[in-house]
Amino acid sequence: MTEGFVPARQLRTISMGIPLFRATNVTPQGAADDIAIFNIVGGRVLLTSIVGEITTLLGVVGNMGLEEQPTLGTDELICAVVAAGAYAAGDTMSITGDPGDAMVPAATGGSPGMRRQGVVLRVGDLAWTCSAADTGAMSWQITYIPIDDGAYMTVA
Numbered sequence: 001m002t003e004g005f006v007p008a009r010q011l012r013t014i015s016m017g018i019p020l021f022r023a024t025n026v027t028p029q030g031a032a033d034d035i036a037i038f039n040i041v042g043g044r045v046l047l048t049s050i051v052g053e054i055t056t057l058l059g060v061v062g063n064m065g066l067e068e069q070p071t072l073g074t075d076e077l078i079c080a081v082v083a084a085g086a087y088a089a090g091d092t093m094s095i096t097g098d099p100g101d102a103m104v105p106a107a108t109g110g111s112p113g114m115r116r117q118g119v120v121l122r123v124g125d126l127a128w129t130c131s132a133a134d135t136g137a138m139s140w141q142i143t144y145i146p147i148d149d150g151a152y153m154t155v156a
Contacts, residue, residue: 041151056089059135064093070124
């Protein structure tokens with residue numbers, strides 16, 4: 001190792017938290033359906049980034065978004081929905097961290113990531129939502145920081 005060199009994974013963990021990867025899964029297959037993509041366990045966490053990569057061209061999936069589905073409390077969109085049927089395999093999607101902003105596609109190469117300080121998620125699920133069923137698949141990568149002692153996230 002070069003003197004003064006800090007590996008990328010260590011820098012990422014210091015600045016953004018714990019990484020977690022979800023392999024490719026197909027779109028939700030019921031009209032106005034969702035798929036739990038990550039579980040929040042043991043307490044609250046701060047979601048510091050999320051990037052979805054389209055691995056199979058999305059069909060007519062309608063409006064796509066991400067929703068916090070807590071065990072106790074009300075389901076909440078963590079971003080506004082976006083019409084997602086026009087994106088190609090290899091495109092990435094992210095969120096700004098403002099629940100009023102739609103998911104952001106990589107229009108100019110690379111997802112912009114969160115401009116805010118993150119999104120607090122309660123115990124339960126983080127779900128991928130679509131308003132129509134069609135073909136397509138995405139993989140997901142997140143980073144998070146536990147807020148409560150014993151809190152962590154898993155792949156759903």
